[in-house]
Amino acid sequence: MVPSDLRYTNDHEWVRLEGDTATIGITQFAADQLGDIVFVELPDVGRSLDQFAAFGVVESVKAVSDLFAPLSGDVTATNPGLAASPESVNSDPYGEGWLVRIRIADADQLGELLDATAYDDLVAAG
Amino acid sequence: MPYGPHTASDRERMLATLGLSSIDELFDDIPEALRASVLDLPPPEPELELAARLRALAARNRLDLASFLGAGVYRHWSPPGVDQLLLRSEWYTAYTPYQPEVSQGTLQSIYEYESMLAELVDLDVVSASHYDGASATAEAALMTCRATRRDRVLVSRGVHPHYRQTLATYFAGGLVLDEIPLIADGDAAGTTDLVALERMLAELDRPVAGVVVAQPDFLGLLEPMPRIAELAHAAGALFVAVVEPVGLAVLAPPGAYGADIAAGEGQPLGIALGYGGPYLGILASTDALVRQIPGRLVGMTKDLDGQQAFVMTMRAREQDIRRDKAASNICTNQALLALAASIYLVTIGPHGLRDVAALGASRAAELELALAAAGAPRMHPGPYLNEFVVRVPAAPAVHRRLLARGVLAGLVLAEAEQDDPSLAEGLLVCATEVTTHDEITRFAGALADELAVAASGAAR
Numbered sequence: 001m002v003p004s005d006l007r008y009t010n011d012h013e014w015v016r017l018e019g020d021t022a023t024i025g026i027t028q029f030a031a032d033q034l035g036d037i038v039f040v041e042l043p044d045v046g047r048s049l050d051q052f053a054a055f056g057v058v059e060s061v062k063a064v065s066d067l068f069a070p071l072s073g074d075v076t077a078t079n080p081g082l083a084a085s086p087e088s089v090n091s092d093p094y095g096e097g098w099l100v101r102i103r104i105a106d107a108d109q110l111g112e113l114l115d116a117t118a119y120d121d122l123v124a125a126g
Numbered sequence: 127m128p129y130g131p132h133t134a135s136d137r138e139r140m141l142a143t144l145g146l147s148s149i150d151e152l153f154d155d156i157p158e159a160l161r162a163s164v165l166d167l168p169p170p171e172p173e174l175e176l177a178a179r180l181r182a183l184a185a186r187n188r189l190d191l192a193s194f195l196g197a198g199v200y201r202h203w204s205p206p207g208v209d210q211l212l213l214r215s216e217w218y219t220a221y222t223p224y225q226p227e228v229s230q231g232t233l234q235s236i237y238e239y240e241s242m243l244a245e246l247v248d249l250d251v252v253s254a255s256h257y258d259g260a261s262a263t264a265e266a267a268l269m270t271c272r273a274t275r276r277d278r279v280l281v282s283r284g285v286h287p288h289y290r291q292t293l294a295t296y297f298a299g300g301l302v303l304d305e306i307p308l309i310a311d312g313d314a315a316g317t318t319d320l321v322a323l324e325r326m327l328a329e330l331d332r333p334v335a336g337v338v339v340a341q342p343d344f345l346g347l348l349e350p351m352p353r354i355a356e357l358a359h360a361a362g363a364l365f366v367a368v369v370e371p372v373g374l375a376v377l378a379p380p381g382a383y384g385a386d387i388a389a390g391e392g393q394p395l396g397i398a399l400g401y402g403g404p405y406l407g408i409l410a411s412t413d414a415l416v417r418q419i420p421g422r423l424v425g426m427t428k429d430l431d432g433q434q435a436f437v438m439t440m441r442a443r444e445q446d447i448r449r450d451k452a453a454s455n456i457c458t459n460q461a462l463l464a465l466a467a468s469i470y471l472v473t474i475g476p477h478g479l480r481d482v483a484a485l486g487a488s489r490a491a492e493l494e495l496a497l498a499a500a501g502a503p504r505m506h507p508g509p510y511l512n513e514f515v516v517r518v519p520a521a522p523a524v525h526r527r528l529l530a531r532g533v534l535a536g537l538v539l540a541e542a543e544q545d546d547p548s549l550a551e552g553l554l555v556c557a558t559e560v561t562t563h564d565e566i567t568r569f570a571g572a573l574a575d576e577l578a579v580a581a582s583g584a585a586r
Contacts, residue, residue: 039417044275059417064442064451 001120002027003094007070007110008119009052014094015070017110022071025098026058026089029123034060037089042078042100049073049102051109056099058089071109073102192565193534194493196513196556197344197542198259198286199405202372202482203560204396205473208466217465226438233436236461237424239468246374246471247388248381249410253421255464256407256457259391260292263338263368265409265454266389267293269418270336270364271301272453278302279336280326282318284343285368287542293338296456302332306339310548316345316506316515320353327361334361336387340368341377345554346513347506348377355384364415371395371408371467373511375479376487380410387411396470397463406463416440420454482559486512489557489566496570497555501577505552513556515539521551524576531572 006014012030016023031037041057049055049069056067078100081088089097114122132140137149146152153161171179193201216231226233240252256262267279281293283305290305297303304326307319318339327334337358341349351367358365367385372394380388392406393399411419417440425439445452474482490512494504502516518524521538528535536555543549557566 041417059442062442062447064448066451 002029002116002123004116006094007113007115008122009068009070009113010122011052011068013068013070015110015113017071017104017107020104020107021076021101022073022104023098023101024070025093026067027119027123028093030065031090031093031097034058034063034065036061037086040079040082040086040089040099042082043075045075045077047075048105049075051112067099069102070113071102071104072106073104075100076103077101188529188532188534190532191529191534192532192568194536194555194557194561194565194569195534196558197537197554198288198391199399200370200372200394200556200558201399201560202394202396202558204398204470207473208396208469209398211469212462212466217462227435230436232461233424233438235465235468236422236459237426237436238472239464240424242468242471243371243408243410246371246379247369247408247410248379249385249388250413251416251419251423252408252410253419253423255392255460256409256421257460258403258405258407259368259389259393260286260289260407261456262389262391262407262409263289263366264292264296265407265420265457266366266387266411267303267336267338268296268301268454269387269411269415269420270366273364273415273418274333274335274362276333276335276363278304278332278334279338280304280306280323280334280363281338282306282340282343282349283308283546284316284318284345284347284349285338285340286344289340289368306337308343308345313507315508316347317343317349317508318354320350320357323354323357327357327363334358334363336364336366338366338368341380342370342373342511342513345506345515345549345552346510346556347508348510351378351380351385352383359384369408372479372483372486375476375483377483377511381412386415392463392467395467396474397466404460404463406460406467417443418453420444420452420457422459483511485559486557486561489559489561490514492563493555493557493561493566493569496566497573500570500574502553502573505549512558513554515549515552515554517551518553518573518577519551520580521553524573524580525553527576528569528572533569533572535569535573 006016008014012027014025014027037058037060039059043055049072051072052068054066055069058065058067079098081096236254239254243252256265270279271277281290281303293303306323309315309317309319337354339349339354341351343349355365364386365384366387366389367380369380369388369390371390371392388410390408392408397406409419409421422438423440425437427435427437429435443453445455494514497516502518505515505517522540525535525538536553539549539552539554
C-alpha cells in the first residue's frame with residue numbers, strides 16, 4: 001500500500017499538498033522499475049509547470065524517463081541533496097528522495113489525480 | 127560467420143508472416159510525395175570499359191600542383207603505419223557496438239581516442255565521434271541550448287562558412303542563430319568584433335545560450351579566446367571553441383581559456399584528403415555538460431574478477447534507448463577515422479605534433495615573405511598560425527591563371543565569402559610541414575609574373 005496522504009499520477013509521480021505548496025516525487029514502484037538512479041535533471045526555481053507536462057528527467061543506469069507535473073504551479077525549491085545522492089530517490093522516494101516543490105496554481109486540479117487506492121489498483125493491473 | 131542476403135523465399139515467408147503481399151506495403155505510412163523517386167540509372171557496363179572510363183576520370187586529377195589550399199582541411203604527412211594498421215580486418219566490425227562489452231578491443235580503441243583528444247583540448251569528456259567538424263560544431267551549439275534552456279546562439283563570422291551553413295540548417299527548427307561580425311580594419315581586422323558581441327549579449331529580452339568562435343578563425347587569424355569566454359560567461363552563456371587539432375600542439379587548448387565545449391575537424395590528424403570526406407568530427411566538453419554531449423562515451427572500470435575492463439557509459443541518452451528524445455539523432459561514430467587519428471597521434475607523439483605545428487608555422491612565415499615580395503601582401507595585420515589572406519588585384523582571374531601554371535593558390539574568398547565585399551581581393555593560403563621551399567618559390571615566381579603582366583596591361 002502506498003502512502004495514503006498523497007495523490008498520484010498515471011505516470012507514477014506523487015504529490016503532497018501542504019497549504020498552497022506541493023511537494024513532488026516519483027513512487028517506489030517507478031524507482032524500482034527504473035533501477036539505480038544516477039542523475040535527476042530538475043527545472044530552475046521560478047519556472048512554471050503545467051499539469052501533466054514534462055518538467056524534468058530521471059536517469060538510471062539503463063533508462064532515461066521524463067518527469068510529469070501532477071499539478072500546475074511555479075517551482076519554489078528543488079531537492080538540493082539529489083546532485084550528490086541521486087540514489088535517495090530509490091532508497092526513500094517519499095521522503096529524502098523528493099524532487100521539487102511548487103506553489104500550486106489551482107487546487108481543483110487535485111481532483112484529476114489518483115488517490116492511494118486507485119494508484120495501488122493501477123500498479124496491480126500492471 | 128558467413129554473410130548471405132535474404133533469398134526470395136526468405137522474403138516471401140516474412141511477408142506471409144506479416145500478412146503482406148509486397149514489401150511496398152511496409153512503406154504505406156509514408157506519404158507518396160515524400161518517397162524517393164525511382165533511381166534512373168544508366169545500364170550496366172562491362173568491367174573493362176568501366177575501369178577504363180574511371181581511369182580516364184581519375185587522370186583528370188591534378189597531381190602536379192603546388193597546393194596552398196587549406197580552408198578547413200589540411201595536407202599533412204601521415205606515417206605509413208597509420209594506413210597499414212587500418213587495413214587490419216579486426217577493425218572492420220560494427221562501428222558502434224550495440225552489445226558493446228563483448229567488443230573489448232573496439233571499446234579500448236575508442237577509450238584511447240577519447241583520452242588522447244581530451245588531453246589535446248584540455249577538457250574532461252570527449253565523445254566518439256561525429257561526421258565532421260561542421261556537424262560537431264552544430265551539436266556543440268545545440269548542447270548550449272539544452273544546458274541553458276535558452277534558444278539563441280551567437281556564431282562569429284570567423285567560423286568556417288560551411289560550418290555556419292550547417293548551424294543554420296540545424297537551427298532551422300525554431301532556434302535562433304545570430305552572426306557576430308568581424309572587425310573591418312585596424313590591428314584586429316578579421317577577428318570577431320567584441321564590441322558587437324557585448325552588445326548582442328546584453329539584449330536582455332533575447333538571452334544567449336552559447337557563443338561559437340573559431341581558433342584560428344576561417345581567415346587564419348588568432349582570436350582573443352580568453353576574453354570571449356569571459357564575455358560569454360558574464361552573460362550566462364556557454365562558450366564553444368571551434369579548433370583545429372594540430373594547432374593545439376602549440377596554441378592554448380580550449381580548457382585553458384575557459385571554453386565549455388570544443389568542436390572541430392579531426393582530418394588533420396593523419397586522415398587523407400577526400401573530396402568532402404569521410405572525415406572526423408571532434409566534440410569535447412567539461413564534466414558539467416557530460417549529460418548533454420551526444421555520441422558514444424567509453425569508460426574504464428573493473429570486471430567482477432577485478433580486471434581492467436572497458437564499458438560504454440552514460441548511454442541512456444543515446445538514440446537506441448531514448449529514441450526521439452536522444453541527445454542527438456544526427457550522430458554517428460566515425461570509428462575507423464577516429465582510429466586513424468589515434469594511431470597518428472601515438473605514432474607521431476606529443477613532440478612530433480608540436481614539430482608538425484611549428485614547422486607549418488615556419489613554412490607559412492616563409493610563404494608570407496615570398497608572396498609580399500611578389501606583390502601580394504597580407505590583408506590583415508594580426509597574428510596567425512599557418513594560414514592567412516593575401517591581397518591580389520583581380521584575385522579570381524589570377525587564381526585561374528596560376529592554376530594553369532601548376533599552382534593552386536589557396537581559396538578564392540570572392541567565391542567562398544560572397545557576401546563580404548571586403549574580402550573580394552583575398553586569397554586564403556596555407557602552408558604545412560609538407561609545403562616545400564621549392565613550392566613556395568614556384569608560387570611566388572608565378573604570382574610575380576602574373577602581377578607584372580597585369581600591371582603592364584594596365585599601363586598600356
